[in-house]
Amino acid sequence: MELVTAEEMRRIDRHTIDAIGIPEIALMENAGRALADAVVRLVRRTGWHDMDAILLEGSKEPDAGEAGWGGGKPWAVLVGKGHNGGDGLIAARHLALRGVPVRIIYATPPEELRGEAARQRDIAERLQLPAGVYAPGAVDWSAMGGIVDALLGTGTGGTPREPYAALIREANASGLPIVAADLPSGLDPDTGQTADPCIRATLTVTFGLPKRGLVQYPGAEAAGTVLVAPIGIPVGLAAELGVSTWLLTPETLRNVLDADPDAPRQPDGHKGTYGHVLVAAGTRAMSGAGLLCATAALRSGAGLVTWAVPELLAESLIGAQPELMLAPVADGGRGDWLAADPLEVAAMAARRDALVVGPGLGRVPGSGVDGRGWLRRLWEALPPELPLVVDADALNHLAEAGDFAAWPKRPDATVFTPHPGELARLTGLPARDIQRDRIGVAREYALRHGVTLVLKGARTVVADPFGDVYVNPTGNPGMATGGTGDVLAGVIAGLLAQGYPATAAAALGVYRHGAAGDRAAAKRRSPASLIAGDLLAEL
Numbered sequence: 001m002e003l004v005t006a007e008e009m010r011r012i013d014r015h016t017i018d019a020i021g022i023p024e025i026a027l028m029e030n031a032g033r034a035l036a037d038a039v040v041r042l043v044r045r046t047g048w049h050d051m052d053a054i055l056l057e058g059s060k061e062p063d064a065g066e067a068g069w070g071g072g073k074p075w076a077v078l079v080g081k082g083h084n085g086g087d088g089l090i091a092a093r094h095l096a097l098r099g100v101p102v103r104i105i106y107a108t109p110p111e112e113l114r115g116e117a118a119r120q121r122d123i124a125e126r127l128q129l130p131a132g133v134y135a136p137g138a139v140d141w142s143a144m145g146g147i148v149d150a151l152l153g154t155g156t157g158g159t160p161r162e163p164y165a166a167l168i169r170e171a172n173a174s175g176l177p178i179v180a181a182d183l184p185s186g187l188d189p190d191t192g193q194t195a196d197p198c199i200r201a202t203l204t205v206t207f208g209l210p211k212r213g214l215v216q217y218p219g220a221e222a223a224g225t226v227l228v229a230p231i232g233i234p235v236g237l238a239a240e241l242g243v244s245t246w247l248l249t250p251e252t253l254r255n256v257l258d259a260d261p262d263a264p265r266q267p268d269g270h271k272g273t274y275g276h277v278l279v280a281a282g283t284r285a286m287s288g289a290g291l292l293c294a295t296a297a298l299r300s301g302a303g304l305v306t307w308a309v310p311e312l313l314a315e316s317l318i319g320a321q322p323e324l325m326l327a328p329v330a331d332g333g334r335g336d337w338l339a340a341d342p343l344e345v346a347a348m349a350a351r352r353d354a355l356v357v358g359p360g361l362g363r364v365p366g367s368g369v370d371g372r373g374w375l376r377r378l379w380e381a382l383p384p385e386l387p388l389v390v391d392a393d394a395l396n397h398l399a400e401a402g403d404f405a406a407w408p409k410r411p412d413a414t415v416f417t418p419h420p421g422e423l424a425r426l427t428g429l430p431a432r433d434i435q436r437d438r439i440g441v442a443r444e445y446a447l448r449h450g451v452t453l454v455l456k457g458a459r460t461v462v463a464d465p466f467g468d469v470y471v472n473p474t475g476n477p478g479m480a481t482g483g484t485g486d487v488l489a490g491v492i493a494g495l496l497a498q499g500y501p502a503t504a505a506a507a508l509g510v511y512r513h514g515a516a517g518d519r520a521a522a523k524r525r526s527p528a529s530l531i532a533g534d535l536l537a538e539l
C-alpha cells in the first residue's frame with residue numbers, strides 16, 4: 001500500500017475526477033459515508049471484520065468497551081470550511097440516517113464554506129440537522145457522546161489558526177473519543193509533525209490512501225487507530241502517477257520487492273545454498289555486540305556465519321555460540337581493532353557472500369600512514385560487488401572521515417543502518433531535524449550517496465538509491481534497549497548472503513526484526529523487560 005503526501009493525494013484525486021470522470025461529489029460521498037460507518041461501528045460495537053476499509057498494519061483495533069461509545073448521546077461533528085468539513089457534513093447526514101444523533105459545530109460562519117462543502121451545508125440545513133457556530137466555552141461537551149473531527153485535512157498549512165485552535169483544544173480536553181476525518185486536524189500530512197494544538201484521535205478514517213504523516217511519529221500517535229477507506233480511487237493509480245513510498249507489509253514485500261516473507265526453504269537446499277556471512281564486529285569492551293550480530297545472521301537463515309574478532313578475544317569466545325566459526329584477526333595483543341589490518345578483513349570477506357562491519361567495533365584509528373582511515377581502506381579493498389552492511393561505529397568512522405561523497409561508489413549492494421544520532425553525524429544535520437522529516441531526509445541521503453539507508457527508530461524508514469522508500473510498521477518501544485540494532489545488522493547481512501538484493505534484504509530484515517520484537521514483547525509481562533537477546537529466538 002502506497003503512502004502519499006498531500007500534494008500526491010491532490011494529484012490522484014484530480015486525475016480520478018478530471019481524467020477518469022468520477023465526480024468529486026461521489027468521492028466525497030464515499031468518504032463521508034465511510035466515516036459515518038466507522039462511528040456507527042464504535043457506537044454499536046459491531047467490529048471491523050466486514051467493513052469496506054482496511055485496518056492499517058501496525059494499528060490496533062480501538063476498544064469500544066462493553067457498552068460501545070457515546071452512551072446514546074449525540075456526536076459533535078466539528079466542521080471546517082474546506083472539503084474536510086464537507087466530509088464531516090456528509091458523515092453527519094449518514095449518522096442521523098442510521099439513528100446516531102448529531103450536533104454540527106461549524107468552526108467559522110457557515111457562509112464561508114465553498115464548493116462541495118457549501119452544497120453539503122445546504123443539504124444539512126434542509127434536513128434540519130441540529131447545527132451551530134462555535135463560540136469558545138459555549139459547547140457543553142458533557143452532553144456529547146463523541147466527536148467527529150472534520151476541521152482540517154490535506155489542504156491545511158501550518159499551525160491551526162483561531163478559532164480552529166481553540167476548538168481543537170476544547171475537543172482534546174473533553175475526554176471524549178474523537179474520530180478524525182482523513183487526518184487529525186493540526187497534523188502535517190507529509191511529515192507526521194503535530195502542531196500545537198493537534199487533535200488527539202482515537203480513530204482516524206483516512207480516504208483513498210494513507211497519508212505519510214499517519215505512519216510517522218508523533219503523527220502516528222495523534223492518529224490512533226488508522227482505517228483506510230476506499231472512496232473510488234482506481235487501484236494502481238498512485239503508482240502510475242509516480243508515488244514511490246510504501247508501507248512495509250507482507251503484500252509490499254511480495255508485490256513490490258519480490259521478497260516473500262513466507263518463502264519456503266528449498267527442499268534440496270544445503271548450507272552452501274544459503275550463503276556465508278562474515279561479521280567484523282566486537283571488541284574487548286563490547287564483544288556482545290558482535291555475538292548478537294553474528295547469531296542474528298545465523299537465525300536469519302544464512303548457511304554459514306564466520307565471526308572475525310581481534311585475536312586476543314578469540315580464545316575467550318570459543319563456544320559462545322557453537323554454530324559460529326571464529327576468525328581471529330591479528331591485533332598486536334591489544335584485544336581491539338586498533339591494530340587489526342583492514343586488508344586482512346577484506347581478504348576474509350572476499351571469500352564470503354556478505355560482510356557486516358560495525359557493531360561493537362569501537363574506535364579505530366582515523367587515518368593510516370597514507371592518510372586514509374581504517375574504514376576507507378577496508379572499503380576500497382573489498383570486491384565492489386560484495387554485499388556490505390555498515391552499522392554503528394563503522395558509521396561513526398564514516399562520519400569522521402568527512403569525505404564520504406568522494407569515496408569510490410559501490411554498486412547497489414551497500415546498506416547503512418544508522419539511528420537518528422548516527423545519521424546526524426553523517427549528514428551534519430541536528431537529529432531533531434532528521435526526526436522532523438524522516439522519510440524526506442532518508443530518501444535524500446540514499447539518492448545522493450547511492451546506498452540503501454535504514455533509518456532506525458519507531459517506524460523505521462528504508463530508502464533505496466533509486467528514490468523508493470518503505471516505512472516499517474512492526475516493532476515496539478520494548479526494543480529501545482542496547483543490542484537490538486546489532487541484531488538487525490546481522491539479519492540484513494544474513495539476507496544479503498542468501499541473495500536478496502540490498503533493498504529487499506533491508507526491508508525484509510527490518511520487517512522481520514520488528515515482528516520478532518513484537519512476538520518477544522508479547523511473551524513478557526511488560527515490553528520494558530525485553531532485551532536484545534530475546535529477539536534471537538523469535539527470528
Ligand SMILES: NC(=O)C1=CN([C@@H]2O[C@H](COP(=O)(O)OP(=O)(O)OC[C@H]3O[C@@H](n4cnc5c(N)ncnc54)[C@H](OP(=O)(O)O)[C@@H]3O)[C@@H](O)[C@H]2O)[C@@H](O)CC1
Pocket residue numbers: 013014024027028029031080081082083084085087151152153154155156157158159160161162164181182183207231
Ligand atoms: N478533493 C477530493 O476529491 C476529495 C477531498 N476530500 C477531503 O478534502 C480534504 C481536503 O480539502 P481541502 O483541500 O478543501 O482542504 P481542507 O483540509 O478541508 O482545509 C482547507 C481549509 O482550511 C483552511 N486552512 C488552511 N490552513 C489552515 C490553518 N492553519 N488554520 C486554519 N485554517 C486553515 C483554508 O482556509 P484559507 O487558508 O484558504 O482561508 C481552507 O479553507 C481532504 O483532507 C479530504 O478530507 C475527500 O472528500 C475525498 C475527495
Ligand SMILES: Nc1ncnc2c1ncn2[C@@H]1O[C@H](COP(=O)(O)OP(=O)(O)O)[C@@H](O)[C@H]1O
Pocket residue numbers: 392419456457458459460474475476477478479480481482483484485486487488513
Ligand atoms: N519505539 C520503538 N519502536 C519500534 N522499534 C524501535 C523502537 N525503539 C527502538 N527500536 C528499534 O530497535 C533498534 C535499536 O537499534 P540501535 O539504536 O542501533 O540500538 P543498539 O545500537 O543499542 O543496538 C532499531 O532497529 C530500532 O528501529
Ligand SMILES: [K+]
Pocket residue numbers: 084149150151152153180181182183184185
Ligand atoms: K480532520
